Amino acid sequence: MLEIENIVKQYSNHRALDDVSLSVPKGSIFGLLGPNGAGKTSLIRIINQITAPDSGEIYFDGEKLQPKHIERIGYLPEERGLYKKMRIGEQLLYLSQLKGLSRSTAVQKIRYWFEKLQIESWWDKKVEDLSKGMQQKVQFVATVVHEPDLIILDEPFSGFDPLNTQIIQQEIIELNRKGATIIYSTHRMESVEEMCDSIALINKSKKILDGPVRDIKKAYQNQTYRILFERSGEADVFNQSTALFTVVEQQDRYEVQDITIKIAPHTSLNEVLLYLLPHITVHQVLEIIPSMHDIFIDNVTKLTN
Amino acid sequence: MNKIALIILREYTSRVKKKSFLLTTFLVPLFFIAMYVGVFFLTKKSFEESHALVHVVDQQGDIQNKLKSNKNITYIVSNVALQEEIESLKDKEKNTNLLIIPDDFLESRRVELLSAGKPNITTQAEIREQLKEIIRTAEYTKLGIDVASIQRVNDRVTISTKEITDEGDAKESHTEIAMGVAMALSVLIYLSLFLYGAQVMRGIIEEKSNRIIEVIISSVKPFQLMIGKIVGIGLVGLTQFLLWVLLTLALSSAATTMLYDQNSTTELAGSIEEGGLGKPQSLEIMDALQSIHLGELLICFFLFFLGGYFLYSALFAAVGSAVDSETEATQFTMPITMPLLLTYVLSFGVLVNDPHGSIATWLSFIPFTSPIAMLVRIPFGVPLWQIATSLACLIIGFLITTWAASRIYRVGILMYGKKASFKELIKWFSYKR
Numbered sequence: 001m002l003e004i005e006n007i008v009k010q011y012s013n014h015r016a017l018d019d020v021s022l023s024v025p026k027g028s029i030f031g032l033l034g035p036n037g038a039g040k041t042s043l044i045r046i047i048n049q050i051t052a053p054d055s056g057e058i059y060f061d062g063e064k065l066q067p068k069h070i071e072r073i074g075y076l077p078e079e080r081g082l083y084k085k086m087r088i089g090e091q092l093l094y095l096s097q098l099k100g101l102s103r104s105t106a107v108q109k110i111r112y113w114f115e116k117l118q119i120e121s122w123w124d125k126k127v128e129d130l131s132k133g134m135q136q137k138v139q140f141v142a143t144v145v146h147e148p149d150l151i152i153l154d155e156p157f158s159g160f161d162p163l164n165t166q167i168i169q170q171e172i173i174e175l176n177r178k179g180a181t182i183i184y185s186t187h188r189m190e191s192v193e194e195m196c197d198s199i200a201l202i203n204k205s206k207k208i209l210d211g212p213v214r215d216i217k218k219a220y221q222n223q224t225y226r227i228l229f230e231r232s233g234e235a236d237v238f239n240q241s242t243a244l245f246t247v248v249e250q251q252d253r254y255e256v257q258d259i260t261i262k263i264a265p266h267t268s269l270n271e272v273l274l275y276l277l278p279h280i281t282v283h284q285v286l287e288i289i290p291s292m293h294d295i296f297i298d299n300v301t302k303l304t305n
Numbered sequence: 306m307n308k309i310a311l312i313i314l315r316e317y318t319s320r321v322k323k324k325s326f327l328l329t330t331f332l333v334p335l336f337f338i339a340m341y342v343g344v345f346f347l348t349k350k351s352f353e354e355s356h357a358l359v360h361v362v363d364q365q366g367d368i369q370n371k372l373k374s375n376k377n378i379t380y381i382v383s384n385v386a387l388q389e390e391i392e393s394l395k396d397k398e399k400n401t402n403l404l405i406i407p408d409d410f411l412e413s414r415r416v417e418l419l420s421a422g423k424p425n426i427t428t429q430a431e432i433r434e435q436l437k438e439i440i441r442t443a444e445y446t447k448l449g450i451d452v453a454s455i456q457r458v459n460d461r462v463t464i465s466t467k468e469i470t471d472e473g474d475a476k477e478s479h480t481e482i483a484m485g486v487a488m489a490l491s492v493l494i495y496l497s498l499f500l501y502g503a504q505v506m507r508g509i510i511e512e513k514s515n516r517i518i519e520v521i522i523s524s525v526k527p528f529q530l531m532i533g534k535i536v537g538i539g540l541v542g543l544t545q546f547l548l549w550v551l552l553t554l555a556l557s558s559a560a561t562t563m564l565y566d567q568n569s570t571t572e573l574a575g576s577i578e579e580g581g582l583g584k585p586q587s588l589e590i591m592d593a594l595q596s597i598h599l600g601e602l603l604i605c606f607f608l609f610f611l612g613g614y615f616l617y618s619a620l621f622a623a624v625g626s627a628v629d630s631e632t633e634a635t636q637f638t639m640p641i642t643m644p645l646l647l648t649y650v651l652s653f654g655v656l657v658n659d660p661h662g663s664i665a666t667w668l669s670f671i672p673f674t675s676p677i678a679m680l681v682r683i684p685f686g687v688p689l690w691q692i693a694t695s696l697a698c699l700i701i702g703f704l705i706t707t708w709a710a711s712r713i714y715r716v717g718i719l720m721y722g723k724k725a726s727f728k729e730l731i732k733w734f735s736y737k738r
Contacts, residue, residue, distance in 0.1 A: 012732060045719075048523040049523075050519070050522050050523055050719070051719075067526075070523065070524060071524075073523070075519075075520065075523040077516070077519040077520060077523075079516040079519060079721075080516060081512075081515040081516030081517035081518070081519070081520060082515065082517055082520075083319075083511075083512075083515065083517060084515060085319075086319065094311065094315055095520065095521075095524070097311050098308055098311060098312075098521065098524040098525055099524050139520075142520065
């Protein structure tokens with residue numbers, strides 16, 4: 001959907017983006033991650049053609065990014081805003097017409113969304129009469145009403161209560177199923193794991209990691225397992241030296257033992273189990289998979305140090 | 306629909322629908338009319354009040370015939386006894402007086418004036434003036450001087466001003482009225498440039514502090530948004546002026562017919578006309594206004610308002626984009642509106658006194674000052690080529706400022722919490738995008 005190639009954006013006293021290249025697969029939910037000030041917003045603004053890069057190219061659906069593509073992008077900025085004194089209905093009409101919808105289609109689509117989110121009664125309300133969470137809903141409708149092929153959401157859940165977060169998350173996933181590509185920029189790592197197919201991690205103006213979530217997690221799997229067991233023999237099999245694994249953490253409990261081991265490279269779990277089984281009764285074996293959160297923290301701190 | 310048209314439409318309708326717009330649009334003409342009617346009635350009232358009835362008891366005998374009633378005083382020669390007059394005076398209305406002229410008046414030169422209320426100063430002055438004249442005439446006669454020849458030695462001079470038109474015939478010119486119109490135009494254009502320019506700035510600051518700006522410029526170019534806003538608010542201004550002109554014309558013609566209809570039936574109207582407050586003078590003013598071509602003036606006003614508005618609102622837009630709040634904006638609005646303020650102040654002195662002098666002429670060509678300077682000059686008659694040149698300069702001026710302002714604008718609207726300085730603005734100007 002979107003190919004970003006060697007983007008550089010220089011501001012007078014700092015470099016916001018330094019040779020960033022990304023590929024956003026069509027139909028994916030793409031997580032754009034990074035700490036504050038990493039350059040996420042700069043990148044998003046460039047994709048939205050609000051600013052232009054100093055060098056580098058962006059291809060939208062195979063074509064070089066052009067002003068006409070703006071109508072196929074929906075953008076929910078992190079800093080939300082609506083005209084305070086304008087009626088909700090008129091406001092959405094205005095915004096969707098700016099995105100190229102005709103008046104009649106716009107009316108139809110806004111009604112559809114109002115019904116879907118059960119906010120039909122809001123048409124004649126003014127923004128200043130709505131709560132912050134309600135305003136966010138309106139803003140979300142404004143982002144997606146023109147049925148964009150690419151939806152860019154910058155922290156879409158900030159300001160929502162858990163219930164509304166759930167609703168909006170469902171809507172995002174549904175939009176994605178219907179074919180929209182979604183770029184999701186956030187700090188909320190748990191939702192990344194839930195929603196994203198691919199991610200890119202940006203830190204200090206540079207991309208430091210990207211790819212499908214599954215692959216990244218695989219790359220960060222480090223053969224660590226947690227085993228719950230009972231001793232069946234006298235020998236303390238974990239304290240004997242072996243080339244098969246090393247013990248990371250051990251907790252002695254009254255009956256069930258709890259141990260975390262890291263298996264040596266080129267060794268399979270089965271080999272380890274075969275080695276252990278004569279001595280213990282295995283209750284549970286769990287693979288410890290690093291969370292996106294851990295990967296994020298790990299990468300960002302690694303770079304800082 | 307075209308996106309700029311959409312923006313213009315929103316800016317226009319959202320403002321025209323506001324209560325404050327309707328209020329000012331209808332109240333301002335009403336205010337003018339109220340002032341007009343108020344002044345009329347006040348003049349009438351004060352006239353009524355200052356008009357005095359004076360009963361004259363002339364013990365000398367000769368004077369009473371020489372006193373002449375006029376618009377301020379009506380003399381009534383008393384035919385009852387003095388005591389009786391004094392008694393009856395008590396029951397009379399205010400402004401009824403009793404003038405007692407003693408028999409030795411020509412020597413003592415003293416009279417007595419009894420009044421029902423406090424004697425009016427105008428009445429006193431009037432009586433004094435007339436009595437002086439009577440004494441003077443008496444003394445001249447006594448000295449054997451021909452009174453008629455004295456009266457011929459009249460030092461009053463009337464200058465009837467005429468200006469030579471291109472066709473070579475002289476027409477009457479009305480410098481005072483041209484000055485009045487010039488100053489009124491100066492005030493009007495100064496205020497409206499400020500008013501609507503500041504509205505553009507406020508609108509942009511609002512969009513910026515609302516944070517809606519980022520949503521909008523992800524749909525349209527910043528330049529489109531800026532131009533849409535400027536044009537939309539400009540149209541609001543034009544609508545307001547047009548409504549003002551129409552409403553004022555309608556209301557004032559209604560008021561005029563009403564007032565004069567009423568008066569023509571009363572005796573008072575006659576005396577008002579004598580006093581120069583009624584029809585003849587207002588007709589004279591109308592003549593004078595026609596001599597400065599009201600139509601041409603209106604067209605020029607609209608053209609120069611538009612030109613000046615575009616020029617200044619572009620600057621206001623740049624300022625609005627650079628700041629986060631209106632209070633912060635003051636440091637920028639001051640310097641950019643300096644030329645306007647300067648011309649405004651000058652318009653009450655140099656410009657009206659010497660409308661074709663070199664200062665006035667130059668100021669009316671410089672785009673930043675021409676909207677005021679040229680309008681001040683136009684009532685005095687300005688050659689067409691000068692108006693055209695000035696307009697051309699103004700158009701070029703606003704094209705340049707709009708271009709420059711848009712370069713600052715597109716950077717400024719995305720800058721938050723950064724205290725902008727002029728140095729910063731210049732840096733923004735040179736940003737690529």
